[in-house]
Amino acid sequence: MSLFRLSRKKSPWVFHVSTGSCNNCDIEIIAALTPRFDVERFGIVLQGSPRHADILLVTGILNRQTLERAKRVYAQTPDPKLVVAVGTCACTGGIFRGSYNFAGPLDRVIPVDVYIAGCPPRPQAIIDGIVKALEKL
Amino acid sequence: MEALTLEFALLLSIAVPFIWAAVVSGLGRASARVQGGFAASGMLLSTGFLVFAASRVMAEPTGLPLAFKRPWIPAFGLAFSLYVDALSLLLALVASGFGFLALLYSVDEMRREGGLPRYYMWMLFFGGSMVGLFLAGDLFTMFIFWELTSLASYGLIGFHKERLEDVGAALKAFMLTHLGGAFLLLGIFAVYLASSPHTLDFEALAGQAFTGGGMLLVSLAIASFIIAAVAKSVQFPMHNWLPSATVAPSAVTAYLHAAAMVKAGVYLLARMYTVLPGFFNVPSWNLVVVSIGCVTMLVGVMNALVQSDFKRLLAYHTISQIGYMVLGVGLGTTLGLAAGLFHLLNHALFKGCLFLCAGALIYATGSRSLDDYGGLAKRMPVTAFACLVASASISGVPPFNGFVSKWMIYGAAIEAGYAWAAVIAMFTSALTLASFAKVVHSAFLGSTPERLREVKEVPATMKIPLTVLALACILFGVFPAAPLSLVGLAASGLVPGLPLAVYSFGLVTEIGVWLPTVAALLLFLGILLGLAIYYASARVSPVAPTADKYKVFVGGEDVSLEEVSFTSHHFYSPVKSILKPLYEVGEKGGLDRLDYGIARLIDRACGFFRKVHTGVLSMYVFWLLLALLVFALMLWW
Numbered sequence: 001m002s003l004f005r006l007s008r009k010k011s012p013w014v015f016h017v018s019t020g021s022c023n024n025c026d027i028e029i030i031a032a033l034t035p036r037f038d039v040e041r042f043g044i045v046l047q048g049s050p051r052h053a054d055i056l057l058v059t060g061i062l063n064r065q066t067l068e069r070a071k072r073v074y075a076q077t078p079d080p081k082l083v084v085a086v087g088t089c090a091c092t093g094g095i096f097r098g099s100y101n102f103a104g105p106l107d108r109v110i111p112v113d114v115y116i117a118g119c120p121p122r123p124q125a126i127i128d129g130i131v132k133a134l135e136k137l
Numbered sequence: 138m139e140a141l142t143l144e145f146a147l148l149l150s151i152a153v154p155f156i157w158a159a160v161v162s163g164l165g166r167a168s169a170r171v172q173g174g175f176a177a178s179g180m181l182l183s184t185g186f187l188v189f190a191a192s193r194v195m196a197e198p199t200g201l202p203l204a205f206k207r208p209w210i211p212a213f214g215l216a217f218s219l220y221v222d223a224l225s226l227l228l229a230l231v232a233s234g235f236g237f238l239a240l241l242y243s244v245d246e247m248r249r250e251g252g253l254p255r256y257y258m259w260m261l262f263f264g265g266s267m268v269g270l271f272l273a274g275d276l277f278t279m280f281i282f283w284e285l286t287s288l289a290s291y292g293l294i295g296f297h298k299e300r301l302e303d304v305g306a307a308l309k310a311f312m313l314t315h316l317g318g319a320f321l322l323l324g325i326f327a328v329y330l331a332s333s334p335h336t337l338d339f340e341a342l343a344g345q346a347f348t349g350g351g352m353l354l355v356s357l358a359i360a361s362f363i364i365a366a367v368a369k370s371v372q373f374p375m376h377n378w379l380p381s382a383t384v385a386p387s388a389v390t391a392y393l394h395a396a397a398m399v400k401a402g403v404y405l406l407a408r409m410y411t412v413l414p415g416f417f418n419v420p421s422w423n424l425v426v427v428s429i430g431c432v433t434m435l436v437g438v439m440n441a442l443v444q445s446d447f448k449r450l451l452a453y454h455t456i457s458q459i460g461y462m463v464l465g466v467g468l469g470t471t472l473g474l475a476a477g478l479f480h481l482l483n484h485a486l487f488k489g490c491l492f493l494c495a496g497a498l499i500y501a502t503g504s505r506s507l508d509d510y511g512g513l514a515k516r517m518p519v520t521a522f523a524c525l526v527a528s529a530s531i532s533g534v535p536p537f538n539g540f541v542s543k544w545m546i547y548g549a550a551i552e553a554g555y556a557w558a559a560v561i562a563m564f565t566s567a568l569t570l571a572s573f574a575k576v577v578h579s580a581f582l583g584s585t586p587e588r589l590r591e592v593k594e595v596p597a598t599m600k601i602p603l604t605v606l607a608l609a610c611i612l613f614g615v616f617p618a619a620p621l622s623l624v625g626l627a628a629s630g631l632v633p634g635l636p637l638a639v640y641s642f643g644l645v646t647e648i649g650v651w652l653p654t655v656a657a658l659l660l661f662l663g664i665l666l667g668l669a670i671y672y673a674s675a676r677v678s679p680v681a682p683t684a685d686k687y688k689v690f691v692g693g694e695d696v697s698l699e700e701v702s703f704t705s706h707h708f709y710s711p712v713k714s715i716l717k718p719l720y721e722v723g724e725k726g727g728l729d730r731l732d733y734g735i736a737r738l739i740d741r742a743c744g745f746f747r748k749v750h751t752g753v754l755s756m757y758v759f760w761l762l763l764a765l766l767v768f769a770l771m772l773w774w
Contacts, residue, residue: 050690051689051690066693068693068695069692069693069694070693071685072685072688072694072695073690073694075684075685075686075695076685076686076688076690094662
């Protein structure tokens with residue numbers, strides 16, 4: 001396995017995109033990064049720019065305001081990349097499906113690799129989902 | 138006969154620009170190009186006469202210095218005299234040669250403007266005065282030409298009479314240089330009184346012992362001359378007029394304020410070694426001049442770092458570079474003088490080239506600010522090449538000419554015991570490089586804004602001076618032996634001694650050795666190696682950022698390139714934040730408080746005398762009759 005591919009698997013860097021979430025999934029993602037669950041032992045670092053990311057963690061229902069912006073962020077992330085839909089809202093739209101502001105679900109617009117259901121999903125579930133995603137890298 | 142032809146050639150080199158000025162002011166009906174061509178021919182003739190004179194004179198350098206006199210007022214010992222030594226020839230050649238290039242440049246730059254006869258008249262008037270200043274044989278003739286150049290500068294800076302800003306800048310320049318002229322006159326009086334047979338002639342003064350007036354008068358003279366030089370050569374604290382003077386057309390700024398007029402002060406300082414030998418070349422005055430040079434270097438470059446207006450940036454760099462010259466000339470050693478004078482020559486070349494590049498950019502894009510440029514290297518290759526060469530020269534990058542003269546200045550400073558001055562000079566060089574990295578990137582590299590997609594290269598008459606100057610920078614850097622022979626002669630004529638050993642392979646001073654041809658060869662090979670590596674590697678062709686994925690990430694927003702491009706003011710924000718205390722001094726008033734204080738003082742003094750002007754006619758008649766009575770009484774007693 002090449003050094004780059006090994007580095008990506010052993011230390012995937014993530015970028016968090018919230019496409020109109022209620023923030024619970026975001027809090028759970030941050031919680032996963034805290035010392036209690038500590039995903040940094042997997043080399044997972046939260047980045048400030050999608051240009052530095054291997055994995056996009058997407059939360060939220062993809063409402064009309066964030067539709068174009070989420071597409072742009074996805075385009076600005078360099079290949080190879082993975083998209084992980086965190087939370088029921090990102091997977092299917094959850095209870096907001098069919099509302100006036102709903103422009104999703106996410107996989108209608110962006111190819112999703114891993115779906116982590118839950119409202120919000122527990123940090124353990126998020127970690128499990130990311131580890132499953134790494135097999136695709 | 139020989140001497141007569143030589144004198145005639147020198148007189149013509151001064152007279153021809155004046156005659157041409159008179160003629161061109163009547164050429165209003167001719168087309169702009171014809172007027173410009175005629176004007177340029179005048180300076181070309183002047184340069185030709187000087188080259189002829191120089192070749193005659195250099196054929197037997199031991200005959201220098203030569204002096205020619207035409208008596209004018211024998212009672213006061215005033216004559217129209219010329220004094221020719223290597224220094225005058227060098228500077229006169231710089232003045233006339235660059236004048237030709239600047240006028241050639243003006244042909245197209247000023248083509249669309251109105252009032253051209255006035256412009257060319259002033260330019261030629263200035264050219265003639267400049268050559269006259271450098272060739273003048275006594276202090277009074279020099280003073281007359283000094284003031285004439287200030288006048289021409291006023292006319293040229295304020296050329297666009299309808300713009301209030303330009304007129305204000307012209308007035309400020311004239312005021313400050315005229316103040317310097319007043320001090321020059323004061324110094325001249327002091328020298329006249331101090332000299333044993335009262336004289337102002339250079340040749341006569343050179344052999345004087347000044348036992349007449351004593352040390353006080355001589356010190357007064359030196360101090361006044363230094364102030365005059367500070368005003369004319371934009372040294373701290375009288376440097377303010379130059380950045381505002383950049384409102385003038387670019388050929389004017391290049392000629393007056395880069396190549397010629399601002400050098401007059403340096404010439405005056407150098408001339409003091411001829412006129413007041415033994416009194417000026419003492420450690421105390423050397424320290425004064427060196428300190429002025431060092432402070433100015435730093436003030437100039439620190440101000441230049443935070444400029445976005447290209448011409449103002451260059452003006453502050455001029456202030457800084459003349460600080461180098463003043464440093465060199467103030468050291469009092471032959472090497473120091475040679476270094477300062479060589480830097481003067483090189484500065485005329487690279488700074489003139491930079492100002493002409495600025496003019497080219499303004500001509501092509503219509504904007505003066507570096508923030509508005511970008512990626513113009515592809516569209517204006519000649520300008521980009523000239524600007525790159527000149528920027529490398531001014532930053533002191535080998536193998537260009539700026540490096541050689543700066544290296545000589547460092548060596549001279551160390552040799553003369555002013556190592557701290559050498560450190561300041563090197564630090565200034567580093568900051569200069571930083572500043573020009575910003576300039577070259579903002580103007581020529583990076584991405585081109587929408588507005589400038591259609592700019593074209595400048596016309597041929599503007600390209601020729603740019604290429605000539607850029608090539609001269611390269612030439613004088615790789616083969617400095619040729620100009621250094623004249624410069625060395627000038628320096629050893631002022632302070633006896635051998636400045637540096639110039640061999641065909643390189644230069645040797647007491648401090649170090651510089652082999653320009655070897656260095657140039659190695660650098661060229663290095664560049665070739667870099668190019669080879671570049672072409673051998675797999676390259677990605679540059680993508681125009683039109684697709685979303687190539688645009689800058691701004692939180693997912695769609696931003697145009699202009700909003701996020703890295704322009705010149707982004708370069709200096711770290712500098713500004715690090716050196717905040719220094720910049721705050723300037724921004725919170727700084728020098729202005731001193732200037733306003735002096736202005737208020739003078740205003741109050743004049744207010745006292747203003748009371749005489751009552752406006753009542755009978756009072757004026759009374760004063761007149763009173764004065765007549767007093768004179769009558771004086772005559773009868």
